[in-house]
Amino acid sequence: MTRLLGPVDTAIDLARAAPGLPEQALADALAQVAPQLAAHARTPGYHPYGLPELRAAVAERFTRRGLATLPEQILVTSGAQHALSLVLGLLGRPGDRVMVENPSYANALDAMRRARLRTVSVPVTDTGWDVEIVESTLRQTVPQLGYLIPDFHNPTGCLMPDDERARILRAAQRSGTWLIVDETLAELALDVPPPLPFASHGASGQVITVGSMSKTHWGGLRIGWLRAPAKLVTELAGQRVATDMGGSVIDQLLALELLERAGDLLPARLEQARVQRAALADALAEHIPQWTWRSPPGGLSLWVDLGEPIGSAFAEKALDHGVRIESGAYFATDPGLFEQRLRIPFTTSPDTLHEAVQRMAAALAQGLSPSSVDRRPHWVA
Ligand SMILES: Cc1ncc(COP(=O)(O)O)c(C=O)c1O
Known part of the structure; x- marks a missing residue:
């Protein structure tokens, strides 16, 4: 219980690919x-x-x-x-x-x-x-x-x-x-x-x-x-x-x-997304170089290949390190698929993305417990 109430409040949210509206x-x-x-x-x-x-x-x-x-x-x-x-x-x-x-x-x-x-x-x-x-x-x-x-x-x-x-x-x-x-x-x-x-x-x-x-x-x-x-x-x-x-x-x-x-807002939003996509890619290449992905021509997230089927265990561990994210399995039609994937949105600032990737690298370095029960509330956008 403490786990749910503790880190969730301050966690960087990478579960929702949802940008904010300029003030x-x-x-x-x-x-x-x-x-x-x-x-x-x-x-x-x-x-x-x-x-x-x-x-x-x-x-x-x-x-x-x-x-x-x-x-x-x-x-x-x-x-x-x-x-x-x-x-x-x-x-x-x-x-x-x-x-x-x-x-x-x-x-x-x-x-x-x-x-x-x-x-x-x-x-x-x-x-x-x-x-x-x-x-x-x-x-x-x-x-x-x-x-x-x-x-x-x-x-x-x-x-x-x-x-x-x-x-x-x-x-x-x-x-x-x-x-x-x-x-x-x-x-x-x-x-x-x-x-x-x-x-x-x-x-x-x-x-x-x-x-x-x-x-x-x-x-x-x-x-x-x-x-x-x-x-x-x-x-x-x-x-x-x-x-x-x-x-x-x-x-x-x-x-x-x-x-x-929309014509005034959209170009800036697209430019921001490109900058954030590059920042996420750079941070991943620097801190978790074993993960791979194809740069998408659009959208708001990377579909990252983890190289091994650890998505849910990793998402669980990442929350302990202050990052809320969903395993690729959450996007599958049937259980057990896409455990090797993680959807990482680039909808937050470059600094936040960099911090999130550092936290994820730390989570990964600690090792994962494959059989832990997933107690996280699930919620994506
Ligand atoms: C493909 C897709 N459909 C629907 C939605 C939900 O959109 P809305 O907030 O308009 O309900 C999203 C939001 O993440 C989405 O990515």
Whole structure:
């Protein structure tokens, strides 16, 4: 117990790949929002589809990125995770199959388990997807749903090439699978041009695109969205009323302001991520040279190969040394996989990353106890 209360409070958090929002951007946006509130406060304030202005702005953003979109195709949600849960709740029945990447975003896998869906996994390796496996999985298992993170995949950082997107879209169309495409990280393009929306690569009638402001702006906004055929959006809005009636007007006004300034904010955020990625790489090379990784073209984390299957034991030990981190196993569809991996986010300052790596090196030097019971609370972003 003391262990949980002691180091957790002061530990450097490398479990969440989640950057903060610059103070000035927040102050400027809040100043713009305050005078708009009075007009909204005179209305009931329930917007199950999302604030109309924000829906329009998100639709416009898709259109600008190369995928013509109307506001009625957008549902504003409390983050990408909420969007995913709404879709799983509406389109998935217990026992239905869902095709997922392995590894994948841990909270998405958790949502699928809680919805009692059966996962069928397709591998994502350091070199990306094997489209033939994806195609044959769709053909042979005919899943009701598929969940993909094609843009700077969490946790591997891989970017799916355009031709593979087109092939997977065609295969999903043939199997009648609804594809949920999570574009939460799409704008975190560090070394390459930002990818086009997945749904722009072919017939998108059965594609639901999920997006978020959590990585481009701030997770604490709790603003995300989904893009789907308008009829499905109406059904999802019904699902949404049953859960929370709609999102906060204040949060959505703030999100709208921030979205309108995305062009000012994003370049600095990308530059910061590049600097932090380099700092993490340097610190690892200096203090733990036996660990290896491929530098991802975008995203917010390194998918590090530890050279031996020690991920969970290491994460346990790292907490004793003041670093909270998750083993690669936490991102696996099945127990026992990816124990040789660690996802290390580069979302904190270079100094903090350097300190974290030094602490991790010290943890490693002490040796690991393979059979210790994992008592850490698990929680990633
Ligand atoms: C791929 C992916 N999807 C969804 C989420 C959750 O996003 P949100 O904070 O918008 O719910 C994250 C956050 O880490 C993510 O990396």
